[in-house]
Amino acid sequence: MLAIYRKEMRSYFINPIGYVYLGVFLVFSALLFSYTTINAGSYSTSSYFTFLIISFVILIPILTMRLFAEERKLRTEQLLLTAPVTITGMVLGKYFAALTIYVGGILISCLNFIPLYVVGAAERAGDNMALTHIGPVTGEILGSLLAVILLGAALIAVGTLISALTENQLSAAIITIGVIAVMVLLNVFNRLTDSDGQPLIGSYAVRFVLDWVSVMSRFSNFSNGIFDYAALFYYISLAFVFLFLTVRVYEKRRWG
Amino acid sequence: MIKIEHLVKNYGANCAVDDISFEVGEGEIVGLLGPNGAGKSTTMNILTGYLSSTSGKATVAGIDILSNPLDAKKLIGYLPEQPPLYLDMTVEEYLNFNYELKGCKLDRAEHLGQICDTVRIRDVYKRVIRNLSKGYRQRVGIAQALVGNPKVIIFDEPTVGLDPKQIIEVRNLIRSLGKEHTVILSTHILQEVQAVCDRIVIINKGKIVANEMTENISNAVEKSRRFNAKICGPQKEVLAELRGIPGVAYAEALAERDGDAITYTVESERGVDIRKKLFYRLAEKGWALIGLESLGMNLEDIFITVVDQSEQKKTRVARAERKPRRGDRVTMEREVGAELFEDAKRQREESARQDTEDDE
Numbered sequence: 001m002l003a004i005y006r007k008e009m010r011s012y013f014i015n016p017i018g019y020v021y022l023g024v025f026l027v028f029s030a031l032l033f034s035y036t037t038i039n040a041g042s043y044s045t046s047s048y049f050t051f052l053i054i055s056f057v058i059l060i061p062i063l064t065m066r067l068f069a070e071e072r073k074l075r076t077e078q079l080l081l082t083a084p085v086t087i088t089g090m091v092l093g094k095y096f097a098a099l100t101i102y103v104g105g106i107l108i109s110c111l112n113f114i115p116l117y118v119v120g121a122a123e124r125a126g127d128n129m130a131l132t133h134i135g136p137v138t139g140e141i142l143g144s145l146l147a148v149i150l151l152g153a154a155l156i157a158v159g160t161l162i163s164a165l166t167e168n169q170l171s172a173a174i175i176t177i178g179v180i181a182v183m184v185l186l187n188v189f190n191r192l193t194d195s196d197g198q199p200l201i202g203s204y205a206v207r208f209v210l211d212w213v214s215v216m217s218r219f220s221n222f223s224n225g226i227f228d229y230a231a232l233f234y235y236i237s238l239a240f241v242f243l244f245l246t247v248r249v250y251e252k253r254r255w256g
Numbered sequence: 257m258i259k260i261e262h263l264v265k266n267y268g269a270n271c272a273v274d275d276i277s278f279e280v281g282e283g284e285i286v287g288l289l290g291p292n293g294a295g296k297s298t299t300m301n302i303l304t305g306y307l308s309s310t311s312g313k314a315t316v317a318g319i320d321i322l323s324n325p326l327d328a329k330k331l332i333g334y335l336p337e338q339p340p341l342y343l344d345m346t347v348e349e350y351l352n353f354n355y356e357l358k359g360c361k362l363d364r365a366e367h368l369g370q371i372c373d374t375v376r377i378r379d380v381y382k383r384v385i386r387n388l389s390k391g392y393r394q395r396v397g398i399a400q401a402l403v404g405n406p407k408v409i410i411f412d413e414p415t416v417g418l419d420p421k422q423i424i425e426v427r428n429l430i431r432s433l434g435k436e437h438t439v440i441l442s443t444h445i446l447q448e449v450q451a452v453c454d455r456i457v458i459i460n461k462g463k464i465v466a467n468e469m470t471e472n473i474s475n476a477v478e479k480s481r482r483f484n485a486k487i488c489g490p491q492k493e494v495l496a497e498l499r500g501i502p503g504v505a506y507a508e509a510l511a512e513r514d515g516d517a518i519t520y521t522v523e524s525e526r527g528v529d530i531r532k533k534l535f536y537r538l539a540e541k542g543w544a545l546i547g548l549e550s551l552g553m554n555l556e557d558i559f560i561t562v563v564d565q566s567e568q569k570k571t572r573v574a575r576a577e578r579k580p581r582r583g584d585r586v587t588m589e590r591e592v593g594a595e596l597f598e599d600a601k602r603q604r605e606e607s608a609r610q611d612t613e614d615d616e
Contacts (some may be wrong), residue, residue: 005358007342014344079340079400082304083357084329255308256267 001085003091008067011232012101020064025105028055033112038119043136045113046223049144053219056155057184061176063101064159067094067174068165087250091160091243098156103149113141150235153216155180158244164249187214195219257282257438258303260409263312265298272298274462276310282407285434287470289440296442298335298458300412303440304334308488316408330358333406333437337413339397341387346394347377351387351403358404367405375399375429386387391422398429411441415448429585452526454483482524483550484510485534486517489543495520501537503528517546548593 012018029052036048038196071077080090094139113136120135127134159176166172190207201207215238218231258280265273268521272483273295280286288296301307302313305325314321342350347483349370361368375395378390394414401409414430415423435438443449449456450470458466487494491509498507498520505525512519524530530564531548538545 003353003359006356007353010349011342011344074340075336075338076340076342076344078306078334078336079354082306082329082332082334082336082359084326084352085357085361154429254306 001090001093004080004085004090005097005126008094008097009100015066017062017066018101019155021058021059021101022105022108024062025055025059026109028059029109032111033109034115034135037116037136043116043134045116045122045136045141045144049148049223050145050216052148053216055153056146056152057177057181059100060152060155060159061173064156064176065173066161067098068164069169071217072167073169081250081254087247090165091246091250095157095160095243095246098151098160098179102152102156106145106149106152109251110145111151121160139223139227140222143225143227144222145221147228147231147235150232150239151219154215154235154238154242155183157239157246161242161246161249164246184213185214185216186210187217190217257317258440259313259315260299260303261313263302263314264297264310265302266310267502272462273302273309276462276464277312277465278457278458278467280438280440282438283434283436285430285439285441285453286455286457287453288440288459289444289446289449290442291444295462296459300334300410300440301336301443304332305329306334306336318415322433323463330404331407333401333404333409335397335401335409335411335414337416339393339400340394341385341393343398344384346384346586347381347399348569349397350396354400354403360404363406368403368581371399371402374402374432376425379549382566390417391419394418394422394426398426402433406437408438408440409441413443415439415443415445423448427517448490483522483531483548485520485545485549486514486547487520487538487543487545488515489541490540490544491518494518494543497537497541498522498534501533503533505531516544517544518546 003156012021032051032055033048036051037043037045068077071080080089085093118138124134157181158170162176162179163169163172166175187210189201190199199207201210206254215235218228218234221228221231260279261277263273263276264271271387276299277296278286279377288299290296298307300538302309302556303316305321306555308322314330316331321328327354329349335399342353345353351371352364355364355368369378372381375398377392377395377399380392380396385393388396394417398414399413404531406470411430415426418426428450430441434452434454441452451472455469456466485498494510495507498504503524504522506521508521508522524529534548548590
């Protein structure tokens with residue numbers, strides 16, 4: 001498993017994909033951060049994180065598309081599957097490699113918060129009499145970061161499964177974009193209203209299900225500053241289920 | 257070392273491997289021979305744990321590949337039909353990855369160095385695999401199979417796509433590997449197994465049709481009874497003379513000339529060697545024998561014969577296996593058949609009568 005993990009990590013940086021992902025992610029997150037906080041004159045990071053998650057619709061498929069599809073196309077999976085490694089080990093090695101790049105990107109993007117703290121400190125220095133807290137709320141940021149990381153872990157597991165199902169990187173990427181878009185944006189439909197201000201989806205049951213399935217609706221607590229254990233557990237379960245399915249795909253193929 | 261028992265593999269309704277059993281002893285080089293799509297690769301993929309068999313058992317050194325895949329896979333080095341190379345790695349990175357992947361415990365630098373010397377890829381060690389030629393890629397693939405010094409090495413068509421010189425090199429390499437390892441290789445090239453293997457297992461349509469030591473098959477090749485002889489002399493007389501030699505079953509002139517010599521095909525009777533007699537008889541007559549070439553069955557002939565025989569046998573078996581019908585059904589069919597026969601007879605008679613009436 002460790003050998004496969006190391007190989008995947010190396011291949012992210014032999015190929016341009018690792019650089020492309022990190023470059024695009026960091027530039028985008030920096031721009032997004034400056035527009036949603038400093039430029040908007042706000043200390044709240046909730047819209048930053050919300051838009052960041054929407055960007056994952058495009059970014060996460062970049063990370064996951066080649067994990068298995070490429071191996072299958074080049075027949076190198078034969079090497080991995082005939083080596084003394086379990087299928088679970090192989091899947092986890094690849095998954096954690098993608099996750100490492102993802103978490104690495106998130107951690108580097110934490111540099112974005114520094115200017116906000118600087119601005120906050122400057123404002124506090126000029127206004128000693130303020131009764132409310134001025135500047136970003138560290139607890140809210142940390143909670144949101146953890147949630148974003150776990151949400152990403154779930155989405156990467158989805159991408160991993162789709163990559164294992166396809167033989168072509170491009171189709172893996174496109175299908176993953178579609179699936180993640182649905183998972184992230186599903187609860188948008190709940191907010192749609194007609195001209196009278198009534199929700200477009202009348203049935204409460206449907207709205208409830210859409211909310212329940214959507215990974216985004218579970219994130220809203222974090223962006224409101226609430227640390228939601230249930231949501232974290234939900235994300236971890238999702239990751240587990242999709243990785244389990246990936247292992248089953250390979251088991252199944254062996255018996256095919 | 258390797259034991260395959262009643263292996264069956266179905267792909268949906270398609271049966272790729274149909275009840276194959278054979279054994280390979282330690283230090284033996286065995287060639288799996290068969291036409292394309294015979295089930296060679298499938299057998300190897302099952303043996304290496306890449307596929308699971310539908311039924312049957314495959315063990316390596318007594319370890320079942322299905323129930324204990326990790327231990328069994330440690331004993332096997334495998335070169336699939338298409339070498340599993342990561343094109344964007346250098347040879348060095350690739351072999352190191354394999355070293356880690358296989359959990360190798362040997363001294364890394366020494367072991368990998370040794371492998372590079374064995375397959376002669378030291379001069380491309382630092383190069384990216386994408387830029388290597390087919391021959392070098394194949395050798396890197398072989399190197400990959402040798403990492404960890406596995407007891408069993410399995411090669412799936414190792415010489416496909418190589419030039420003649422490389423083919424000879426790879427064959428020599430496999431021969432030398434056979435001294436320390438158990439080797440199974442698959443091919444559809446007959447000379448290859450003859451050159452390399454101790455034993456030949458011929459597979460056709462998922463069944464074993466022959467499992468013989470190479471020597472036996474070679475002997476069959478050598479005991480040929482047909483020759484092409486190039487003889488200088490008047491055609492009719494030579495032919496008559498040839499047919500007159502005791503032991504000659506058949507002689508015929510071919511429309512093939514070499515100067516004043518004509519080529520004749522001569523076939524001897526079973527168990528008779530006519531070559532010496534032929535020589536002395538021609539010498540007596542003063543006709544020069546300038547060429548004598550054995551036309552014996554070559555491996556291709558044997559292969560085709562064996563495969564054809566197996567197919568005939570199969571159809572015979574298929575007919576024999578038909579279940580006997582119960583007695584009452586047979587009599588019933590016979591009755592129905594008789595009725596139909598009577599009907600047809602009556603119709604024929606009627607039409608004949610009509611014909612004669614029309615004539616009248």
